[in-house]
Amino acid sequence: MSIGRSFHVLLTANAASNLADGLAFVSIPLLAASLTDDPRFIAGLATVYALVRLLVALPIGVWVDRADRRTLLAMANLLRGAAILALAISLLVGVEGLVLLYVAFGILGTLESAADNAAISLVPSYVHDRDLDRANGRISATQLVADEFVGPPLGGLLFAVAATMPVFMMGGLWAVAGFLALALPRALKRSATSSELSAPRAFWTEAFDGLRWIARNRVVGGLALVGALASVGYMLPFSILVLFAQDRLGVNETGYGMILAVSALGGLAGSFLTSRVRARFGYRMTIATSLLTGALSLFALAMTTEPILAAILLAIYILHAVVWGICATSLRQRLVPDELRGRVNAGSRVLGLLGLALGSIAGGALATIDLTLAITAGGAVFIACTVLALILIRTTDGQPPTAA
Incomplete structure (x- = not known):
């Protein structure tokens, strides 16, 4: 039995985003290795990425509940695409450096947290309770294929051709994911609770x-x-x-x-x-x-x-x-x-x-x-x-x- 068109649009957007993640898993460390041979600076990328995701998790949770989740998912992916395309253009014209790479990775970590939370929160809006296990299983399978089987080898192959090629492709994939999210129907209006009807509270x-x-x-x-x-x-x-x-x-x-x-x-x-x-x-x-x-x-x-x-x-x-x-x-x-x-x-x-x-x-x-x-x-x-x-x-x- 089909889960529904809206979920499949969300799944396709997620697949494009995950493929970009798989490319990033290989190409970003390779870019860092082309700029320095100090393992501390290369490993530092993963540290920055993890710290950023930890620091922004709670604030992003607020925005996921305050904002329209479909729009938030679309904007997070579109902004990821714009940020990584800006990095690719900078590398192409010879403006490069570890600081630029660290900044880009920090931005990607922030926006990935927003996109992931919004997507998970949207699933129940498009899928019946009885189908949630099946829907989440498909999301998991898509993520595994993109992150583990397709993205990393493709990223390595594209990097061997030109260092900026996987970076441009990542930007394009995140842009596609963003536009697909905009094609989702608006989720049903959530009923206001007593806390939402009261005066606004501190962030x-x-x-x-x-x-x-x-x-x-x-x-x-x-x-x-x-x-x-x-x-x-x-x-x-x-x-x-x-x-x-x-x-x-x-x-x-x-x-x-x-x-x-x-x-x-x-x-x-x-x-x-x-x-x-x-x-x-x-x-x-x-x-x-x-x-x-x-x-x-x-x-x-x-x-x-x-x-x-x-x-x-x-x-x-x-x-x-x-x-x-x-x-x-x-x-x-x-x-x-x-x-x-x-x-x-x-x-x-x-x-x-x-x-x-x-x-x-x-x-x-x-x-x-x-x-x-x-x-x-x-x-x-x-x-x-x-x-x-x-x-x-x-x-x-x-x-x-x-x-x-």
Whole structure:
């Protein structure tokens, strides 16, 4: 059964945006490497990108709830396209430098946060509740194909032809995503709540409304807590995975890339399986089982030295992450009031980003003792996530609860 034309327009816009993201994943670091051979300045791009997304998450949540989300999604993508095209033109005429690249990357991080939040908040406006799992699965599959399979190799190929070529293509793709968003119908008018009818409140008071709502709602708060802890568990192994692959599995750069490509196939499978599994077993058991699967896959990974087996285990791990992510997103979309959806998304995102940072730091520290220790610790964290999910996330007949 078709989900609907409006959702497919949104999905196509998301696909164009994700392809640009995939190009950026390869071409921006390559541009940095062409300007400096200092690894600190190259790695600093990722640091700036992460910090910007963390700092702007809560303010953007307010704007997603205040503004027309379709217009916000369109403008975020159009502005990303304009910013990256300006960078491409600057490079083409010989105006280049790391400062320019850092500024561009900071702008892209800000606008990506706005586009992502607006898009997630828009999905329930175009999709029935019963189809949310399927819709989010398609979004996840599109993102995986664009980010993992198409974007990075295409970006490398275009960069080999001309350094500015992937940058121009990124600008064009984000512009296409912006114009497609403008083709979306306006979402149904949201009903005004008593808080919206009262006098306007301070911006930062509104920004923290999402976190306060998360803290009061058992299920969504549980999802946020599990999500933050799962982010720690994710980064514990992935922050040192390249070292594990080289030292423990004995693979070179090409072998490491192949392992990552195989692992992405697991995520693709998870994108298509989630809606069926959730319909059969309900959110609570699907989430708990997926988190337990992630734990077991990491425990097994820590014990193996075989590259092929490691690739299969990582594919199972990524499958679990996609299943968990789709279920968590669908539950939030069902349970969070429309007028708070952007701020709750933002609050959950902040907790997840903090978890990623903590996991990365802890993973590096544990790896100085033993590489497998970081991976085993990740498995232990996912065991804790499984227990929390069983305690905090309640469902009835496979459907989410209607109240906290």
